[in-house]
Amino acid sequence: MRTTDAFEFRLRFSPVATLQLEESLTLRGLVDEYVEPLRxxxxxxTGKAQDLTYLAVELEAESGWFQVFGTAITQEPYESSSDAVRGASSAVSAYEDDLSLLELVSRWRDLEAKHHPLAETYGSMLHAEDQHPRSRFLLLIQALEGMHGAETREQYEDQVKVHTQRRTALLEKLQPLAGESSTEEETGTEILTDADRRFLKKFLMKRPISNLDGALSAMASSLPVNGMDALKKTVLVKGLLSSERAESAPAALRIVRNDLAHGNRGYPSDDLDEVVTLLEQIVRAHALRLLGCPDPVVSRVFGDD
Incomplete structure (x- = not known):
């Protein structure tokens, strides 16, 4: 650019969101209900953390705009560049996809208000760029497991009823054996002692076992693109499969989760990071699905245009 040429100039652009409220709202309400859900x-x-660089508000009975300062507002001017715009990859193009940005933001806010597992787990890590792959892995697995539990709650409760009935029936069936001898000759040998009955009643599970393998497989296969196919090719999963510690990719992820959560062993951060990138695609895709985005939009998360 010829800075000494008075007839040459250049325009710079920044993305700005403007919200006009029909009713007044407190600053805290504005941030919680619109600003943070938008971010x-x-x-x-986009799959990238978003900084809030500037915030200004209009006040009732006051003229002009008032700039807001806070620890989460960087106050650093942002200028879009052609390289950044061309290199940006967003799964959603609201205008071209015929989607309302305000509706999408409102739906995310509703998920948070309902304490949806995905919103509470994945939502908490969206702006944390410096988290170790270990913690991101655990949070993403937790998000998928919690989301599966939320979406299959009724089915699981039906399983609980059946399990409870069978458990009660089994304990009642064993009750007559208490105090009985195994044979007429061995009158001092009880088939089922009081200690046995107490042990069964205490340790025979009151609820059916939830299967993390099945939850992860279901969450991956329920999307337009099955993200588990890519996970099978990662160094971490292939290593567990080849060592015969796991018989499937979901089982490998379960083993890694248990090892990390219980401190059994660690894994190379690069290997974890490779898996985290793919897990985050699955979680992002489900987030867009929950927000009402159509399958073509959801598929873009995986690079499928």
């Missing part, structure tokens, strides 16, 4: 939605759409 989180854009982070989900």
């Amino acid at each position: 989180r939605f854009v982070a989900i759409a």
Whole structure:
């Protein structure tokens, strides 16, 4: 650029969101109900943490704009560049996809208000760029497991009823054996002692076992693109499969989760990071699905245009 040429100039652009409220709202309400949900939605759409660089508000009975300062507002001017715009990859193009940005933000806010597992787990890590792959892995697995539990709650409760009935029936069936001898000759040998009955009643599970393998497989296969196919090719999963510690990719992820959660062993951060990148694609895709985005939009998370 010829800075000494008075007839040459250049324009710079920044993304700005403007919200006009029909009713007044406190600053805290504005941030919680609109600003943060917008940041989180854009982070989900782009797969990148989003900084808030500037915030200004209009006040009732006051003229002009008032700039807001806070620890989460960087106050650093942002200028879009052609390289950054061309290199940006967003799964959502609201205008072209015929989607309302305000509706998408409102739906995310509703998920948070309902304490949806995905919103509470994945939502908490959207702006944390410096987290270790270990913690991100655990949070993403937790998000998928919690989301599966939320979406299959009724089915699981039906399983609980059946399990409870069978457990009660089994304990009642064993009750007559208490105090009986195994044979007429061995009158001092009880088939089922009081200690046996107490042990069964205490340790025979009151609820059916939830299967993490099945939850991860279901969450991956329920999307337009099955993210488990890519996970099978990662160094971490292939290593566990070849060592015969795991018989499937979901089982490998379960083993890694248990090892990390219980401190049994660690894994190379690069290997974890490779898996985390793919797990985050699955979680992002489900987030867009929950927000009502159509399958073509959801598929873009995996690079499927």
